[in-house]
Amino acid sequence: MHALLIERAQVVQGLIAAHRATGDEGPVLDPVRDAERMRLLVERHEGDLPLTAVEHLWRDIVATCAFLEAPFTVHLDGGAELLGMLDAARYHFGFNPELEAGSDAADVVGVVAGSQNDIGLIALSDRSDLPWWRGLSETGARVTARLPFLVLDTRPADLPMLVISRAEVPRDQQDVIVYDARWGSVLPGDLMGQGIEVVSFHRSASGVDALIAVSADLDETEALKACADAGAEPDVLRPVGGYTAAIDIESDTNEEFETVVTIVSEG
Template sequence: MALDNENLANLDLDGLRGEIDDIDQALQSLIIRRTKVVQAVGAYKDRVIAAGGKVKVPYRPAREARIMRTLVDRHDGAFPKTALIQIWREMIAAGTRLEAPYTIALCRNAEGQDCWELARLNFGCLNEIVEFETPREAYGALEEGRAAVGVFPKPEFGEPMPWWTLLTEHSAVRVVSKLPFGGRPVGRGEQTEGFVLAAIDLEDSGDDRTLFVVSLSKEISMDTARKKIADGLNGSAILGFSDEIAADRRFVLVDVPGFFCNRADAFQATLAEQGLNPESLRVVGAYAVPISEDALS
C-alpha cells in the first residue's frame, strides 16, 4: 500500500527503496493486464476480418492525442509531463506492434534534415525506421504499402518539389498528425518539426487543424494571397507554396483551425469571395493540435 508523505518521511533509505520496488511491481502488473486487453482487441479484429468485415488500422493519432491530453490534464506532482507522455508513447507503440508490426518511412528535406528523433519518440523503440533519399521515394513506400506511416519534415517556403504536392485526390495517403505532439527531443533534433502521413481515415480529436492545397494563378502575388486567405479564413496560416513550371499556376498549402475534412467546396467558395478564384482546392489532411509548452511545464 502506498504511504502518504508523512509516513514516507519516517522511512530510512532501505524502506524508501522497498516502497519504490512495491510500486514498480504494481506498475508492471498493470502493464501486463493492459497488454492482455490489447491482445483481446487484436483477437476481436481478427474475428471481424475472418467474418468478412473491415477494421481500422492500429494507428489512431486522434485517439492517441486524446489520451495524451488527458494524461497532462490530470497529472500532478514533480514527475515531468513530457516523460509521462513518453512512457505512454512506448506502451501504445508496443501494443500497436502486437496487433501488426509496421515500418516508418523517413525522408530528408532540401537541406538534408530528417525527423528521425521525432519518429523514434512518437513510434517507440521497436518499430523499424527506413530512410529514403527523397520525399517521392518515401511517399511511394506509403502508397505501395511498404511503410505504414511516414514522417516528413515541416515544409519550407519556396523549396523545390515539396512533398505535400504529392498528396493528390487519387491517393489515400494524407497528413494525419503533427510532431512533436507532446514535448521535444533534447539535443539533436530539438528544433525539428514534421508531419506524419498515412493512408488512414481522418478523425476528430477535439482540437484540430485542417490542411488544404489551393491552386491559384501565378499572377496573384504571395503577399496578396496571404492577405486574402487570412481575411477569408480566420486563424489560417500558409505553410508553403510551389510554382508549377509547366503551367501558369501556384500551389499553396494552407493550415486552418478546426476539423473540416468535408469542407473543400466551402473553402473554395470563401476564397472565391475574396477574389482569389482558385482553380482547385483539395483537403490533404488534418492533425490534432500539439500540446503547448506551457501545458507541459
C-alpha cells in the same frame, strides 16, 4: 507498472484475435484517440516530473502495443536532416518499428499509399523543393497528425513534422483540415488574414502549389470563399487530410501547467 504493461499486452493479443476473426486489417494507430489521451495526461499532470518524459513514455507504450497488433514501418523524409528525423521518430513511436529513410517526401507518400499500416514522417519547411502533397488523397495516404503535439520551449524532438498514414479520421473529429491548393500564377493576397496557414509551398514556372491548413469549422466551400476573400482564390483546392490542434503549454506563476488548444502557426 510492469504488471500493468504485461496485462495491456495480453489485451492486445485478444484484440489481434478479434481483428483476425472479423477481417479488420485497417491501421491500428488512431491519431484522434491518441490526442485525447495526451490531453488527459496534460490535465492531470503535476509536480516536477517533465511532462515531455510522460509524453515519451506514453507514446512508446501506445506505439509498441500497436506494433504488437500489426507491425508497421516508419518511413522518414530523406530530404530532411536525418538526426532530427531519427530523434523525433524514436521519441514518438519508440524503438520497435523499423525506420526507413526515403529519398524524399514524395517517396514517403508513395510508400505509405501502397501500404496498410505504415506511417510516414515528413519534415515541414516554409518552402518545399517539390509539391509532395500532390500524392496525398482522402482515400489513400493522407495527413493524420502534426508533431510536436505538445508545444513548449526547449522540448526534445521538436522538429515540426506531419504524420502521413491511411488512418481514416472523420472530419468532425478533426480541428484542422489540410488542403492541396494550386495557383497558376504568383500567390496573391493575405491568407493568414483569413485564418489560413500556408504550411508549405512550392513555386515553379507554372505557378504556386501550397499545402494550407484551415479550421475544420469551415467546409470546403467556405474554405474556398476564405481564400477568395484574401484575394487568393486557387485553381485547385483539394482536401488531403487533417489533424487535431496542438496543445500549447504555458507555465504560470505557480509553475503549474495550463493548456490551451490552438491551431499552431509557423507564421
